[in-house]
Amino acid sequence: MKRLLIGLSSLMVLSTYLTACQGTNDEEQVNGIEEGESEVHTDEDHAAEDHSHNGTNDFEAPESIKIEGVADHYHTGDAIELTAVLDEETEYDHWHWYSRESADEEWEVVSGQETDTFTGEATIDGLEIKAVLFDHDHEANVQSAPVVVVIDDHHGHDEESRQIYQGYFEDSQVEDRELSDWEGDWQSVYPYLLSGDLDEVFEHKAEDGDKTADEYKQYYTVGYETDVDRIIIEDNIVTFFENDNEYAGEYESDGYEILTYEAGNRGVRFIFKLVDGSDGMPQYIQFSDHNIFPVDSHHFHLYWGDDREELLEEVTHWPTYYPSELDEDGIVRDMLAH
Incomplete structure (x- = not known):
């Protein structure tokens, strides 16, 4: 009987030892990775x-x-x-x-x-x-x-800049500008009007304006109409592209004129006169871009002809030009912002 009790005691000790060893191995596998195994990552x-x-x-x-x-x-x-x-x-x-x-x-x-x-x-x-x-x-x-x-709101963020853009400013704020303010490769927006790409712009104007979308389109058709579909300005040389013909001339500043419109707001025409160039080039070109002092232009209205004073009377026909690199979406986006 005594031998039996000793045998049972030895068996219990051995069982406890084996269980402890197994627990140690399990803990090692939980806290580490055994040699030869790969670590697995979840999507999380x-x-x-x-x-x-x-x-x-x-x-x-x-x-x-x-x-x-x-x-x-x-x-x-x-x-x-x-x-x-x-x-x-x-x-x-x-x-x-x-x-x-x-x-x-x-x-x-x-x-x-x-x-x-x-x-x-x-x-x-x-x-x-x-x-x-x-x-x-x-x-x-x-x-x-x-x-x-690049963010360019053209008329700026402050109230004074907005007022200038809308045509309300003091004479003392106006400064002479160089032709380099309009340097670049420009395209007429008239073809986009004819194709219907600008209809969204006219519909937007009609939402808060005093004309219908069709009336706005007629108004801008008169304003934008031109055969000069491209203009390049570089180093005081202005080149017109008209009906597959190309004309160029050198221009110099001839000052500016401040105009008052029927609505009570005002604008500035920056004037340049021809000093040398093709017979097909006008004696005068006049820029209007809602700016009144030196700054790079992002679009402009252009008036041209041989009579300086007569051009100043023109207020219904103003061919408009945007950078040639812009597509119809870029032009529409810019117009909708104004």
Whole structure:
């Protein structure tokens, strides 16, 4: 009997020892990964990872992405709609967009932008945006060169600028301007009116204006009509493109004139006279762009002819020009902002 009790006691001790060893092995497997095993991440683990991958988000990946859709300029509050286009097809689809307010600041990931398209609102002038595509290991595979959001409200944000744009200013505020303020390649908006692309603009004006959309279209048809569908201004040389013909002339400043309109507001004509050039060029050209002192123009109304004073009387026919690089959407967006 005594031997039986000793045997049972030994068996219990051995069982307790084996159980303790098993518990230790289980704990080691929970707290660590045994040799030869692979660590597995869940989708939640990946989503929680910080995609900066380094402290600056200044990736060394090649720039093999082009960003399409960036406008020449935006107005405050405009929608920004961009698309990242790969130079070559890839199996990866893990996108992130980054932005920074200047080159002196760090890139920051833009929350919620995780596809090849970006949507946002234009609120910061000079904002830089770039797209980065990551591989399956969350390493930057390719990236885009940054694009810059340029905001230009033309008439400014302050009340004084708005008043000037609407034609209310003091004579003392007006300053002479150089022809370089209008330097560039310009297109007439008249073809867009004829094609119906500007109908949205006239409908918008009719919502708060004193004319119907059709009446506005008739009014602007008279104003915009012209055969000069393109103008290039460079180094005081003005070139007209009219019916497949090209004429050029050199112009110099001939001062400005302040005009008062029937509505009570005013405008300024900046005048330039021909000093040398083709026979087909007018003796005088007069610019009106709602600005009254030196500043780069973003669109303008142009009057031309051989009689300086007679041109000043013209208030119903004002061919209008926008940068040639703008398409119909860009022109409509700009017009709707005014």
